[in-house]
Amino acid sequence: MPAKATHDSGIGIGGAGPRPGKLPRLDSLTGLRFPAALLVFLFHASLGVPWIRLFESDAANDGFAKYVSQAGALGVTFFFVLSGFVLTWSAREKDTFRAFWRRRFVKIYPNYVITWALALLTFAAVMTKPWQAVVNLLMVQVWVPDFATNFSVDPPSWSLGAEAIFYLSFPLLYLLIKKIDPAKLKFWIAGTIAAVVLTPTLTYAVIPGGGMQMPGADGTSTVQYWFAYVLPPVRLLDFALGILVARAVMAGRWRNIGMTWSALLLAVSYAVAMNVEHLYGQRAVTLVPIVLLIAAVASRDAESRPTPFNNRFMIWLGEISFAFYLLHYIVLAYSRDLLGDRLFSTPVGIALIAAQAVVAVLLSWALYAWVEAPLTRRFSTSRKAKAARAAAAATAATPASATADPAKLAEKV
Numbered sequence: 337m338p339a340k341a342t343h344d345s346g347i348g349i350g351g352a353g354p355r356p357g358k359l360p361r362l363d364s365l366t367g368l369r370f371p372a373a374l375l376v377f378l379f380h381a382s383l384g385v386p387w388i389r390l391f392e393s394d395a396a397n398d399g400f401a402k403y404v405s406q407a408g409a410l411g412v413t414f415f416f417v418l419s420g421f422v423l424t425w426s427a428r429e430k431d432t433f434r435a436f437w438r439r440r441f442v443k444i445y446p447n448y449v450i451t452w453a454l455a456l457l458t459f460a461a462v463m464t465k466p467w468q469a470v471v472n473l474l475m476v477q478v479w480v481p482d483f484a485t486n487f488s489v490d491p492p493s494w495s496l497g498a499e500a501i502f503y504l505s506f507p508l509l510y511l512l513i514k515k516i517d518p519a520k521l522k523f524w525i526a527g528t529i530a531a532v533v534l535t536p537t538l539t540y541a542v543i544p545g546g547g548m549q550m551p552g553a554d555g556t557s558t559v560q561y562w563f564a565y566v567l568p569p570v571r572l573l574d575f576a577l578g579i580l581v582a583r584a585v586m587a588g589r590w591r592n593i594g595m596t597w598s599a600l601l602l603a604v605s606y607a608v609a610m611n612v613e614h615l616y617g618q619r620a621v622t623l624v625p626i627v628l629l630i631a632a633v634a635s636r637d638a639e640s641r642p643t644p645f646n647n648r649f650m651i652w653l654g655e656i657s658f659a660f661y662l663l664h665y666i667v668l669a670y671s672r673d674l675l676g677d678r679l680f681s682t683p684v685g686i687a688l689i690a691a692q693a694v695v696a697v698l699l700s701w702a703l704y705a706w707v708e709a710p711l712t713r714r715f716s717t718s719r720k721a722k723a724a725r726a727a728a729a730a731t732a733a734t735p736a737s738a739t740a741d742p743a744k745l746a747e748k749v
Contacts (some may be wrong), residue, residue, distance in 0.1 A: 367645030379408030392679035420578025
């Protein structure tokens with residue numbers, strides 16, 4: 337989930353946009369990441385489990401849970417599609433597989449390990465088996481068809497297990513999708529959307545529905561949920577769709593309906609998602625509006641037009657949103673423990689949830705500023721690559737007649 341994207345590949349954008357050969361930063365999509373992460377926060381804050389619940393009123397708790405019942409799934413699906421879109425937008429023409437994987441690892445894993453340890457220290461150790469903690473640390477918890485394992489330690493971290501597969505797959509997927517004739521991208525996009533929409537149908541038809549059931553999910557078993565919502569190869573469709581749509585936008589093959597209509601369609605689809613079978617509501621119903629919104633926001637950035645999301649404050653929130661995503665459940669669970677067993681009135685409960693969000697934002701800022709940003713700057717590029725870049729810059733700045741040693745020039749840069 338990169339915060340920014342620039343591009344110098346020579347692939348222009350159709351219609352009014354930046355000069356050929358250079359794609360702009362996607363600041364609005366950076367800013368939009370925080371509302372998506374906040375949706376996941378609200379979903380987790382609504383859980384009625386003892387280590388999260390705050391409202392003493394069953395009506396308040398049930399109403400809150402009802403209205404944000406699909407918010408977490410919407411936020412995660414948004415991030416999966418966004419990852420494919422932004423990685424494609426920011427792809428480097430002369431990049432190597434190893435260099436790409438290094439940047440992703442440095443960006444993701446330090447935050448992941450720190451929040452893994454914090455979750456175990458604050459609340460998760462008593463409900464996590466040692467082997468579950470290990471598979472979670474290795475980011476392979478999503479391959480086990482067991483609900484408790486999928487959401488062990490820090491529950492939101494399951495999606496990083498899927499993202500790890502996306503990142504491993506991206507260099508090859510990108511090369512393959514680049515070979516698609518731009519005129520045929522619409523067929524690939526339609527086919528990928530169809531595959532996602534049909535996934536719940538296939539799941540309900542093929543995967544057994546007995547055993548442990550998802551709460552409030554109309555008979556959906558946890559194994560069905562794992563197959564249709566958690567399993568990385570299935571969710572790879574969301575990521576691939578983001579790559580395809582980015583290619584279509586960059587090639588001028590995308591029909592943009594605009595941010596307003598995309599947002600309205602997303603709101604309508606969310607209302608529908610709350611009233612269909614569980615697995616359809618989790619991704620199939622909201623997928624197309626999510627894609628439309630991402631493409632519309634990127635198109636606004638390409639035209640250098642303002643949006644509600646590309647101001648300095650929203651960009652800052654977007655930059656810390658990855659840390660917020662990993663930290664928020666820890667804040668919810670640990671603060672609930674500090675408050676004791678007492679439940680609260682609805683106004684007080686709302687105030688406490690708002691306070692939890694603020695605390696999560698502040699801690700995320702610290703994690704971003706002290707860990708994520710400095711480690712990314714320091715280690716995302718190898719020493720060899722840095723030396724080569726410095727030597728190239730020094731050579732370019734030196735007159736052709738100069739005979740200085742490139743190694744010495746690199747040391748000075």
